[in-house]
Amino acid sequence: MGTLISKFSLPSLPGYEREAMERVAESIEALHLPQDQVERLKTAVAEATMNAMEHGNQYQPDVLVDIEVHLEDQRLRVSICDCGGEKVIPQSKMPDLDAKLEGKQSPRGWGLFLIKNMVDEVNVSTDGEHHIVELVVHLEGGKK
Amino acid sequence: MSGREFSARIRSLTESESSRITIILDMSGEINAFAEERLNEAYSQVEERSPEIIVLNFTEVSYINSTGIALIVGMLAKARKNRQRMVVYGLSDHYQEIFQITRLADFMDIYADETSALTESKAIQKT
Numbered sequence: 001m002g003t004l005i006s007k008f009s010l011p012s013l014p015g016y017e018r019e020a021m022e023r024v025a026e027s028i029e030a031l032h033l034p035q036d037q038v039e040r041l042k043t044a045v046a047e048a049t050m051n052a053m054e055h056g057n058q059y060q061p062d063v064l065v066d067i068e069v070h071l072e073d074q075r076l077r078v079s080i081c082d083c084g085g086e087k088v089i090p091q092s093k094m095p096d097l098d099a100k101l102e103g104k105q106s107p108r109g110w111g112l113f114l115i116k117n118m119v120d121e122v123n124v125s126t127d128g129e130h131h132i133v134e135l136v137v138h139l140e141g142g143k144k
Numbered sequence: 145m146s147g148r149e150f151s152a153r154i155r156s157l158t159e160s161e162s163s164r165i166t167i168i169l170d171m172s173g174e175i176n177a178f179a180e181e182r183l184n185e186a187y188s189q190v191e192e193r194s195p196e197i198i199v200l201n202f203t204e205v206s207y208i209n210s211t212g213i214a215l216i217v218g219m220l221a222k223a224r225k226n227r228q229r230m231v232v233y234g235l236s237d238h239y240q241e242i243f244q245i246t247r248l249a250d251f252m253d254i255y256a257d258e259t260s261a262l263t264e265s266k267a268i269q270k271t
Binding site (some may be wrong): 014015017018036040043046047050054056091095097100102103106107108109110113114117 | 167173174176177178183207209210211213214217218220221236237241242245246247248250251
């Protein structure tokens with residue numbers, strides 16, 4: 001499990017993903033990670049939190065998104081947990097900008113694509129009641 | 145919780161010799177779902193002036209999420225349909241990386257500042 005360095009919960013309301021990313025960034029300040037790595041993690045956290053609020057908790061304000069930040073050896077792990085249970089987040093088609101510009105694909109659908117490009121690992125699990133997305137950053141030899 | 149509100153301002157530049165119009169869209173705040181109405185409104189005003197070049201100024205933009213990327217894609221699609229050139233400046237290194245990953249950078253030249261955006265995009269337009 002490593003060391004828990006931060007744990008907090010947020011209501012499922014649009015806009016709170018900004019608070020999620022800022023609080024995660026504050027919690028890892030002491031690690032002095034390169035700024036670009038922090039910015040990528042912030043974007044991944046914000047997008048995963050939006051997914052949790054929207055698809056997991058259906059934007060019900062009183063249903064919380066739980067966020068934990070763990071440090072284990074050379075891995076920073078941020079888990080984002082919603083009450084979506086085994087419900088699978090709809091996988092949008094792989095974004096194809098040419099198709100989007102020609103009107104053949106919706107301009108939307110960038111969330112998961114951004115998450116996957118911003119961190120080193122994305123792990124998804126469920127315990128039947130909760131749906132958990134884990135974002136992992138490798139502190140040595142990770143995404144540059 | 146709406147964060148830093150989005151706002152947009154339009155500046156119009158007309159070349160005296162060719163009467164070519166360039167519009168600069170100065171944006172500030174966060175480009176997310178909350179920005180959709182104001183951004184679309186501003187872009188409609190840009191379209192009304194039929195510019196040849198549209199310059200998006202991101203200098204005061206503090207946050208762009210996936211919905212914001214979709215809004216930018218929507219503007220770019222309209223500009224291309226109208227055969228208008230769209231260029232950008234003022235993006236942070238992080239958002240420049242996102243423009244590369246999403247391939248927006250393949251369709252919109254990215255400049256460091258307004259002077260280079262105006263000078264170089266006009267030079268390319270003339271060729």
